Amino acid sequence: MTEKTFTLTGMTCAACAATIEMVVGELPGVREATVNLATERLVAKTEDPDFDWDQVIAEVAAAGYGASEKTERGQSAYQAEKAERQARYQKKKQETFLALALTIPLLYLSMGTMVGLPVPDSLSPDLAPLNFALAQLVLTLPVMWLGRGFYQRGLKTLFKGHPNMDSLIAVGTGAAFVYGLYAIYGISLGEHHFAHHLYLESVAVIISLIMVGKLLEARAKGQTSQAIEHLMNLAPKKATVIRYDQVVEIDTEDIRVGDIVRVKPGESIPVDGEIIAGQTSVDEAMITGESMPVTKAVGDTVISATINQNGSIDYQATRVGEDTTLAQIIQLVEHAQGSKAPIAAMADRISLYFVPIVIGLALLAALAWMIFGGKDIDFALQIFVSVLVIACPCALGLATPTAIMVGTGKGAEQGILVKSGQALESAHLVNTVVLDKTGTITEGRPRVTSLHPQGSWTEQELLQLAASSEVGSEHPLAKALLDAAKEAGLDLLPVTDFQAISGKGLTARYKNHQLALGNAKLMAQQGVDISSLASTDALLAQSGQTPLYLSSDDQLAGLIAVADQVKSTSQAAIEQLKAMGLTVVMLTGDHEGTAQAIAAEVGVTEVISQVLPADKVQAVERLQASGQRVAMVGDGINDAPALVQSDVGIAIGSGTDVAIESADIVLMHGNLEDVPAALKLSRATIRNIKQNLFWAFAYNILGIPVAMGLLYLFGGPLLDPMLAGLAMSLSSVSVVTNALRLRYLKS
Numbered sequence: 001m002t003e004k005t006f007t008l009t010g011m012t013c014a015a016c017a018a019t020i021e022m023v024v025g026e027l028p029g030v031r032e033a034t035v036n037l038a039t040e041r042l043v044a045k046t047e048d049p050d051f052d053w054d055q056v057i058a059e060v061a062a063a064g065y066g067a068s069e070k071t072e073r074g075q076s077a078y079q080a081e082k083a084e085r086q087a088r089y090q091k092k093k094q095e096t097f098l099a100l101a102l103t104i105p106l107l108y109l110s111m112g113t114m115v116g117l118p119v120p121d122s123l124s125p126d127l128a129p130l131n132f133a134l135a136q137l138v139l140t141l142p143v144m145w146l147g148r149g150f151y152q153r154g155l156k157t158l159f160k161g162h163p164n165m166d167s168l169i170a171v172g173t174g175a176a177f178v179y180g181l182y183a184i185y186g187i188s189l190g191e192h193h194f195a196h197h198l199y200l201e202s203v204a205v206i207i208s209l210i211m212v213g214k215l216l217e218a219r220a221k222g223q224t225s226q227a228i229e230h231l232m233n234l235a236p237k238k239a240t241v242i243r244y245d246q247v248v249e250i251d252t253e254d255i256r257v258g259d260i261v262r263v264k265p266g267e268s269i270p271v272d273g274e275i276i277a278g279q280t281s282v283d284e285a286m287i288t289g290e291s292m293p294v295t296k297a298v299g300d301t302v303i304s305a306t307i308n309q310n311g312s313i314d315y316q317a318t319r320v321g322e323d324t325t326l327a328q329i330i331q332l333v334e335h336a337q338g339s340k341a342p343i344a345a346m347a348d349r350i351s352l353y354f355v356p357i358v359i360g361l362a363l364l365a366a367l368a369w370m371i372f373g374g375k376d377i378d379f380a381l382q383i384f385v386s387v388l389v390i391a392c393p394c395a396l397g398l399a400t401p402t403a404i405m406v407g408t409g410k411g412a413e414q415g416i417l418v419k420s421g422q423a424l425e426s427a428h429l430v431n432t433v434v435l436d437k438t439g440t441i442t443e444g445r446p447r448v449t450s451l452h453p454q455g456s457w458t459e460q461e462l463l464q465l466a467a468s469s470e471v472g473s474e475h476p477l478a479k480a481l482l483d484a485a486k487e488a489g490l491d492l493l494p495v496t497d498f499q500a501i502s503g504k505g506l507t508a509r510y511k512n513h514q515l516a517l518g519n520a521k522l523m524a525q526q527g528v529d530i531s532s533l534a535s536t537d538a539l540l541a542q543s544g545q546t547p548l549y550l551s552s553d554d555q556l557a558g559l560i561a562v563a564d565q566v567k568s569t570s571q572a573a574i575e576q577l578k579a580m581g582l583t584v585v586m587l588t589g590d591h592e593g594t595a596q597a598i599a600a601e602v603g604v605t606e607v608i609s610q611v612l613p614a615d616k617v618q619a620v621e622r623l624q625a626s627g628q629r630v631a632m633v634g635d636g637i638n639d640a641p642a643l644v645q646s647d648v649g650i651a652i653g654s655g656t657d658v659a660i661e662s663a664d665i666v667l668m669h670g671n672l673e674d675v676p677a678a679l680k681l682s683r684a685t686i687r688n689i690k691q692n693l694f695w696a697f698a699y700n701i702l703g704i705p706v707a708m709g710l711l712y713l714f715g716g717p718l719l720d721p722m723l724a725g726l727a728m729s730l731s732s733v734s735v736v737t738n739a740l741r742l743r744y745l746k747s
Helices: 014-025 054-062 074-115 129-146 148-159 165-188 192-196 200-224 226-232 325-338 344-371 377-390 394-413 421-427 437-441 459-469 476-487 520-526 531-542 570-579 592-602 613-625 637-645 657-662 674-707 721-744
Strands: 002-009 030-036 041-046 066-069 238-243 246-251 260-263 272-277 280-283 294-296 313-319 416-418 432-436 442-453 495-501 505-510 513-518 546-552 555-566 583-587 606-608 630-634 648-652 665-667
Touching: 002 054, 014 030, 014 041, 014 054, 014 344, 014 394, 030 325, 041 054, 054 066, 074 129, 074 200, 074 226, 129 148, 129 165, 129 192, 129 200, 148 165, 165 192, 165 200, 165 344, 165 377, 200 377, 200 721, 226 325, 226 394, 325 394, 325 416, 325 421, 344 377, 344 394, 344 674, 377 674, 377 721, 394 416, 394 421, 394 674, 394 721, 416 421, 416 674, 421 648, 421 674, 432 437, 432 613, 432 637, 432 674, 437 442, 437 583, 437 592, 437 630, 442 459, 442 476, 459 476, 459 495, 459 505, 459 513, 459 546, 459 555, 476 546, 476 555, 513 520, 520 546, 531 546, 531 555, 531 592, 555 592, 570 583, 570 592, 570 674, 583 592, 583 613, 592 606, 613 630, 613 637, 630 637, 630 674, 637 648, 637 657, 665 674, 674 721
Parallel strands: 432 583, 432 630, 583 606, 630 648, 648 665
Antiparallel strands: 002 041, 002 066, 030 041, 238 246, 238 260, 260 313, 272 313, 280 294, 416 665, 442 555, 495 505, 505 513, 513 546, 546 555
């Protein structure tokens, strides 16, 4: 499946987005077309390798909108796009203020005499009606010119059979303007009563208010993309590289794989790479969430956007441009912000038919008042314009994408990468969280937890000899012993004749002493009596720790306890999940005893142990078959099938690429407390979307009957078209503002 992203122009409401989706989706070869009104992006997918993407641009243009392929990425492309967006906003701002500057005197002129304000005799509707009318026309025409986009887009889409919000405004204000011209003609013939029924001020006020609403909406929408901007700014714009023995400063985007990059203390690391000279400590909190700096030396990898702290290093670039860790995070966030949640489908379907229905209702109401209500054309026109203006489905189209943009952006700032709107929606329905043990609840690597020397042996001697015996071994337990010896500052001894014994341990020689290091079976094989440590062994087994015995010349030297320790945040995270009303299940390939010990330590009561990777999938399937909505949290290759099978797959970001690729949500910091935070984010975002949709629907459901004259029918007021324009603008701004509240969500 191939997909391309296009930048769209000319969209103003949900009907626009739905129309583009429909026309592009109907192209032969297009498998799926998704439009996001908030980001103004179209994502089209096809399985045809020879598909002509120019067809998409042509089809969008034919529907009355603009499309261009979004090819460039990176900081400079983003900054150029931001600058262009800012320039459009400034132009829109100038045009809006100019429209208001013309509309305010127009409103004073048209309404002044009604409320007792002084108006010159030469512009009085009673003393100089033609001057009064022509002055209004002179002030109205420039406002219509400033709002010409409504007419250009609206009439084009109307004639093509895909009317949108602009069509409603164009038809409504256009009808009022034509009536105004008719009134001026009537005044010129001496019918001066027309001076009080011009409706030109309505045209200008409606256009100006909607321009104000669009300006506020654009400003608020700009704030929804702040998370992407924040991520972009983490990488430095410039970098120092060594080329042809010359130290030069270049744009970060110009770094190539293989370049030698020099980073001084306090600078951000521009791209991913491997250190070839120098040593330092690096603040990797942005990627890993680890607050303590990580020591780095020759051979270690460094990650883009992390901060070099106290040493100068040279490193070879291994991943640049779109391949860097930071770029991939940004791509994930952009993809999520451009995607749709299933909850948006209902609004999309409604908006496609909404505008034609509204035009029909406006005509029906106007004619009904004239035919059955005995009203004149002035009254009918007011009804017609009010219905068209108040019914614009802008709020409907912004309800879902703005909340998803802010929600996923907020998650990214916390190290929670949600891959799609669908994942965000699915997560709020989860009622069971399945946690892998190794690397998820635990740290994923064994550590020495205690030393139990026997006879004259000391702890130091026991650990030093055991670690020396493991030199060259790739076994995780060997690494635990070597790490412990390194932390204790112990030198390794020259051990020889190393021999691994499968499933039991190893034998070796130190000077003239025969050594054996391994489990109880190895000690029995070597004829070593371990009864003095039987009670210690039993206690260790109960707490899920692995005992390693060391003997020298068939005499027990002692026992070393090794365990995969529970992460410091695991217990608190599991308590939070339970407090949220969720069932927590631990799933592991470990033995029952070890699994139960870890579960008891962190407060999990449901344990599924001794499972193969394929069995993990079946365990998830069984939970789903019993009616559970399952979130699977894992970090390893063996978790990938279960992550895919679950309703929501959550990968611990410190885990493998396979797990991260298979998951719907990635927790960059590897912190289990981010699981409840991700689920809370999902719940808050979906709650926000539902609030937005409710108010968008409620506004239209209540507003349209009022505009049609329902209140007037029962002795109430008639909705003025100018108030309808104000209400319509405020509805869109309120939806975007409500979505922006998610930025202040506390995890």
